Amino acid sequence: MAAQKLPADFLWGMATASYQIEGSPDADGRGPSIWDTFSHLPGKTADGLTGDVATDSYRRRDEDVALLKQYGVKSYRFSISWSRIIPLGGRNDPINEKGIRWYSKLIDELLEADITPFVTLYHWDLPQGLHDRYGGWLNKAEIIADFVNYARVCFDAFGDRVKHWLTFNEPWCIAILGYGRGVFAPGRSSDRSRSSEGDSKTEPWIVGHNVILAHASAAALYRTEYKQRQGGVIGVTLNGDMALPWDDTDECREAAQHALDFSIGWFADPIYLGHYPTYQRALLGDRLPTFTPEEIALVHGSSDFYGMNTYTTNLCKPGGDDEFQGNVQYTFTRPDGTQLGTQAHCRWLQTYPEGFRLLLNYLWNRYNMPIYVTENGFAVKNESSMPLEQALKDTDRVEYFQGNCEALLKATHEDGVQIRAYFPWSFLDNFEWADGYQTRFGVTYVDYATQKRYPKESAWFLSKWFKEHIDSQEPTKCSGEQVHSMPRANGATANGRL
Numbered sequence: 001m002a003a004q005k006l007p008a009d010f011l012w013g014m015a016t017a018s019y020q021i022e023g024s025p026d027a028d029g030r031g032p033s034i035w036d037t038f039s040h041l042p043g044k045t046a047d048g049l050t051g052d053v054a055t056d057s058y059r060r061r062d063e064d065v066a067l068l069k070q071y072g073v074k075s076y077r078f079s080i081s082w083s084r085i086i087p088l089g090g091r092n093d094p095i096n097e098k099g100i101r102w103y104s105k106l107i108d109e110l111l112e113a114d115i116t117p118f119v120t121l122y123h124w125d126l127p128q129g130l131h132d133r134y135g136g137w138l139n140k141a142e143i144i145a146d147f148v149n150y151a152r153v154c155f156d157a158f159g160d161r162v163k164h165w166l167t168f169n170e171p172w173c174i175a176i177l178g179y180g181r182g183v184f185a186p187g188r189s190s191d192r193s194r195s196s197e198g199d200s201k202t203e204p205w206i207v208g209h210n211v212i213l214a215h216a217s218a219a220a221l222y223r224t225e226y227k228q229r230q231g232g233v234i235g236v237t238l239n240g241d242m243a244l245p246w247d248d249t250d251e252c253r254e255a256a257q258h259a260l261d262f263s264i265g266w267f268a269d270p271i272y273l274g275h276y277p278t279y280q281r282a283l284l285g286d287r288l289p290t291f292t293p294e295e296i297a298l299v300h301g302s303s304d305f306y307g308m309n310t311y312t313t314n315l316c317k318p319g320g321d322d323e324f325q326g327n328v329q330y331t332f333t334r335p336d337g338t339q340l341g342t343q344a345h346c347r348w349l350q351t352y353p354e355g356f357r358l359l360l361n362y363l364w365n366r367y368n369m370p371i372y373v374t375e376n377g378f379a380v381k382n383e384s385s386m387p388l389e390q391a392l393k394d395t396d397r398v399e400y401f402q403g404n405c406e407a408l409l410k411a412t413h414e415d416g417v418q419i420r421a422y423f424p425w426s427f428l429d430n431f432e433w434a435d436g437y438q439t440r441f442g443v444t445y446v447d448y449a450t451q452k453r454y455p456k457e458s459a460w461f462l463s464k465w466f467k468e469h470i471d472s473q474e475p476t477k478c479s480g481e482q483v484h485s486m487p488r489a490n491g492a493t494a495n496g497r498l
């Protein structure tokens with residue numbers, strides 16, 4: 001058999017998000033977002049820093065595109081800053097042509113470089129105006145109408161050239177980190193040491209529900225008014241790490257499934273299966289909102305693919321009172337005391353390629369949708385305190401990507417999982433939200449004093465790996481056969497078991 005390859009139309013590229021890289025918060029009429037506000041409050045980010053400058057990518061667009069081209073990526077995943085397009089955010093507020101022009105130029109430059117733009121509409125930077133006006137994501141009717149309006153402006157302005165849309169990045173983080181733990185903007189929480197407002201018992205579930213409906217409404221708009229003419233695909237991307245039983249007991253097995261129900265099933269079950277997970281409903285009772293029949297009809301089937309952001313694997317034990325994890329405890333320490341993998345700079349991340357492959361299988365079996373891996377990455381421990389030359393030799397990150405790329409290939413060829421894209425996180429070191437700038441996820445080192453970019457070894461590793469592993473032949477599919485869900489070829493049935 002010939003060497004195992006990925007299909008010629010497989011997309012690989014780098015990923016970023018507007019607030020993490022752009023800087024220039026006042027340029028060309030941009031309005032403030034909740035992340036401007038939040039990051040400027042004392043004590044909200046690890047180093048007290050904000051996204052005011054970040055990687056200065058608003059001003060370095062041409063340079064960034066040139067580097068992407070040098071890496072040989074086929075695609076670039078970036079997000080649009082809502083408050084550059086509609087500075088105040090709302091459906092009756094003015095549209096900012098200068099903001100539109102900036103992204104339009106970026107898209108043109110990418111296409112000229114033969115790079116497919118892969119666009120996220122919402123990567124956490126809600127216009128502050130909407131939060132102030134009516135409570136942002138807490139206000140169902142208003143936020144859905146305003147998000148759909150914003151999506152329409154983007155489809156109108158960019159849809160002639162953009163054929164891959166993501167409505168939301170990681171609804172779990174929006175809801176739990178923004179309204180439950182209060183560690184991300186807008187920082188609401190029941191923890192009064194963090195926030196004077198908020199109710200962690202109810203607000204995250206309301207916000208998650210409203211984000212699902214906003215996603216489904218924007219996807220419906222695209223499908224009814226744009227898809228036929230523009231011919232693209234639209235979906236949501238969910239964060240979720242593999243959950244494995246800590247030991248072989250039934251209790252741990254159950255705990256692992258419960259963890260998946262709360263991290264992934266919360267969003268994926270309604271969107272792909274048409275209902276919230278049973279366990280989640282049982283645990284939350286009427287704190288978890290319900291869909292009307294019309295709403296669930298809109299939600300069910302609203303994503304053209306499975307958008308997968310994943311970083312690690314957690315070993316699961318029942319117990320604890322962390323409702324956001326489904327009352328499951330996570331650890332990286334095996335029963336025999338050994339660690340699951342290599343520890344990253346962040347507490348929550350260790351390398352484990354087997355888990356990546358298992359998660360691909362789990363999602364494929366349960367949801368039956370082609371998968372776009374829209375984020376996957378690693379922050380090397382203490383990279384910020386290393387001399388530059390040492391930081392550029394990012395062996396732990398190379399090993400992380402090597403393991404996961406090999407797992408991706410095995411999932412494709414040995415397991416029959418349909419995978420269409422892989423986006424390492426991230427193109428550049430950047431503003432890592434509440435962790436500030438010390439945690440570096442980039443395959444490109446950014447010297448923040450000079451804003452100079454230095455490719456790390458991992459960038460060249462990925463560049464070479466995908467060059468060698470993507471088939472060079474033209475795909476042999478008929479033109480009508482697009483990237484929608486396709487029936488399973490191997491006849492396996494969907495099941496939620498590990």
Ligand code: GBH
Nearest residue numbers: 017169170173239309311348375425432441
């Ligand atoms: C992604 O989220 C983001 O999309 C991206 O913007 C970010 O830069 C990247 O990861 C790297 O962090 O123990 O409660 O604090 C990743 C998903 C989910 C991973 C929450 C960390 C910690 C949960 N994240 N998780 S908690």
